[in-house]
Amino acid sequence: QTVVTQEPSLTVSPGGTVTLTCAFSTGAVTSGHYPNWFQQKPGQTPRALIYSTNNKHSWTPARFSGSLLGGKAALTLSDVQPEDEAEYYCLLFYAGAHWEFGGGTKLTVL
Amino acid sequence: EVQLVESGGGLVQPGGSLRLSCAASGFTFSRYSMNWARQAPGKGLEWLSFITGSSSTIYYADSVKGRFTISRDNAKNSLFLQMNSLRVEDTAVYYCAREGFNYESDYWGPGTLVTVSS
Numbered sequence: 001q002t003v004v005t006q007e008p009s010l011t012v013s014p015g016g017t018v019t020l021t022c023a024f025s026t027g028a029v030t031s032g033h034y035p036n037w038f039q040q041k042p043g044q045t046p047r048a049l050i051y052s053t054n055n056k057h058s059w060t061p062a063r064f065s066g067s068l069l070g071g072k073a074a075l076t077l078s079d080v081q082p083e084d085e086a087e088y089y090c091l092l093f094y095a096g097a098h099w100e101f102g103g104g105t106k107l108t109v110l
Numbered sequence: 111e112v113q114l115v116e117s118g119g120g121l122v123q124p125g126g127s128l129r130l131s132c133a134a135s136g137f138t139f140s141r142y143s144m145n146w147a148r149q150a151p152g153k154g155l156e157w158l159s160f161i162t163g164s165s166s167t168i169y170y171a172d173s174v175k176g177r178f179t180i181s182r183d184n185a186k187n188s189l190f191l192q193m194n195s196l197r198v199e200d201t202a203v204y205y206c207a208r209e210g211f212n213y214e215s216d217y218w219g220p221g222t223l224v225t226v227s228s
Binding site: 034036038040045046047048051052055057087089091093097098099100101102103104 | 145147154155156157160169171205210212213214215216217218219220221
């Protein structure tokens with residue numbers, strides 16, 4: 001069974017920097033997995049942030065960036081704001097026919 | 111403005127069927143692939159199914175393959191998910207999402223709640 005793993009929870013101080021990662025059970029995450037990242041706040045629909053590893057949507061704040069780091073997909077938040085507190089999900093494409101979400105990272109800004 | 115609105119959710123008994131719809135507007139629907147995803151109460155997101163603009167390519171997650179069928183009507187700017195043999199564990203909010211030209215999932219609908227219970 002294919003599993004996509006994220007940190008269950010992370011805490012960051014306002015103004016700080018934090019990196020969330022997304023690992024793939026079958027091996028390294030590559031650009032060919034077209035990593036997407038989403039933000040979801042309680043009671044809200046997921047909002048797309050990043051696609052194809054490091055591309056931002058027109059609405060994505062500049063402080064969000066995507067990359068590949070040590071065989072994982074990564075989402076880095078710089079100058080973290082209180083409104084960035086949310087659940088973050090990665091999404092990977094694999095086997096030419098499937099997408100798989102990670103379990104999500106609950107980010108606390110404290 | 112791109113808009114996606116799901117409908118068709120509700121309460122259904124185990125073993126029953128339900129057909130979800132997703133009405134699209136604000137873009138040329140036929141040019142875009144679409145996806146269905148779901149989120150069980152208090153749980154994470156789960157991808158379910160993908161369909162290209164022409165319906166020529168369709169994918170399913172193993173958890174729903176053989177029970178769910180994705181389809182679309184480009185003339186009516188609508189996406190569908192036929193769900194059969196529903197189980198209690200299919201209880202979730204179901205979302206439709208547009209997929210752009212660079213493997214990006216960009217716009218999502220607000221979701222529709224499906225409750226499978228006796």
